[in-house]
Amino acid sequence: MNITIVAGARPNFMKIAPIIEAIQNKKEEGFNLNYRLVHTGQHYDKNLSGTFFEELNIPLPDSNLDVKSGTQAEQTAAIMIGFEKELKQNPCDLVMVVGDVTSTMACTIVAKKAHVKVAHVEAGIRSGDMRMPEEINRIVTDSLTDYFFTTSNYANDNLVRLGVSKSNIFFVGNVMIDTLLKNEKRLQKPELWEQLYLSSKKYLVMTLHRPSNVDEEKRLKTLITQIVTLGEAFPIIFPVHPRTQKLLSNLNLNFKNLHYVNPLGYLEFNYLVKHAFAVITDSGGITEETTVMNVPCMTLRDNTERPETCDIGTNILVGNDPEKIEKAFKILFSGTWKQGEIPELWDGHAAKRIVHHLASMSS
CATH class of the missing domain: 3.40.50.2000 (Glycogen Phosphorylase B;)
Incomplete structure (x- = not known):
């Protein structure tokens, strides 16, 4: 064949x-x-x-x-x-x-x-x-x-x-998890780890690229401002997708705890995810990886094509609803985030x- x-x-x-x-x-x-x-x-x-x-x-x-x-x-x-x-x-x-x-x-x-x-x-x-x-x-x-x-x-x-x-x-x-498990011991600490004085479970990772979150400047500005404010006790590492970069350049969003970085390779990015206190994302695939690595994950979407990451894993849907986001941060910082399990196969x-x-x- x-x-x-x-x-x-x-x-x-x-x-x-x-x-x-x-x-x-x-x-x-x-x-x-x-x-x-x-x-x-x-x-x-x-x-x-x-x-x-x-x-x-x-x-x-x-x-x-x-x-x-x-x-x-x-x-x-x-x-x-x-x-x-x-x-x-x-x-x-x-x-x-x-x-x-x-x-x-x-x-x-x-x-x-x-x-x-x-x-x-x-x-x-x-x-x-x-x-x-x-x-x-x-x-x-x-x-x-x-x-x-x-x-x-x-x-x-x-x-x-x-x-x-x-x-x-x-x-x-x-198969995404095949790759993660095979490479978990090969994950690489990125240069920014030392540059930003990061330590395990003492920072957040954020990714944004969905049109519903990044295509409208006011919504994007409100979303980032709320997340950065709620997470002010932690550095927030934000690898910026090229799609998002175009809008951010006009918004002048500068916060002490928000660190914009270029997109990272697989090994470096997943090193950050594995050692993060939590991940805030609108990606579907990342929710699978956080589930397997038992990292709390907030998904900035109202729905997901991977419901097992919510029903079984560590993922919670918050959309871009300010009340849901605030509630999720309270759960996170209270130390009562749900313990996930790994889905079948x-x-x-x-x-x-x-x-x-x-x-x-x-x-």
Whole structure:
């Protein structure tokens, strides 16, 4: 079986790393599994994509579509045009897409129109929020997918409700956690640790990039001001996404305990997360990592496609509601934050299960 693996944005690289390793190991056992890695170039900043190949020992892509930035429609179109040429020049038996970024949806559409089967890793997750581009990507991708690799029973149930045959749903666990567990001992203290005199459990980490939080200046200013004020006893480390940087430059938000830093590589960022007192984020993937590392997490969203991080893990949804945020900080500082547990099959072996199923399909 010849597999084309698609990656385009920062979360994708964490997910493909263990899959590629598992394919290589299976091939050494004598199975007929070959892969070709295509980077769409959706994330092209070195800190958002380039460092991952080095840090996670991912082989360099066989092809880079180099689409770069643009509107949702421009990026989708550029990826589809580039990937159509890629598939014509390099036919395969299966296209594997991961996650819920624009590349995932665009390459799925191209593959199905070329009559190539699609496997979706992290299939079936849903937030129910149609304002999120990722939710549209998930719905379109799963409406076309042939093989669904899922992270939770919530995702399984979502797919069954949509009419997906149970025989095409494979509950394998979370490949993001495969990468975290494999690299946990390799996490690297960033230079800013010494520069800012940080110490374990004595600082907060914040990330913001969702349009609902960062696209309107007044809302962003109010949100950051409240968080910085409530967390005034702690340094707050804020790796700034390029999307957010554009707005922050106009807001002049300068606080003694707020430290803007450039996006960090995987090993450095997760070192910060692991040793943080708490994380404040609007990212879905980070809530999975905080759950496994047992770090309190406030999510600045009203919904999540990863409900297990709330029901089982360390995550609490606060949206951008001032009252909910204040209440969460009171719980945090009182020392009564809930103790999380690790969801089923988040054990570091999801990629092996995926490749086991692929090997069965190819035999």
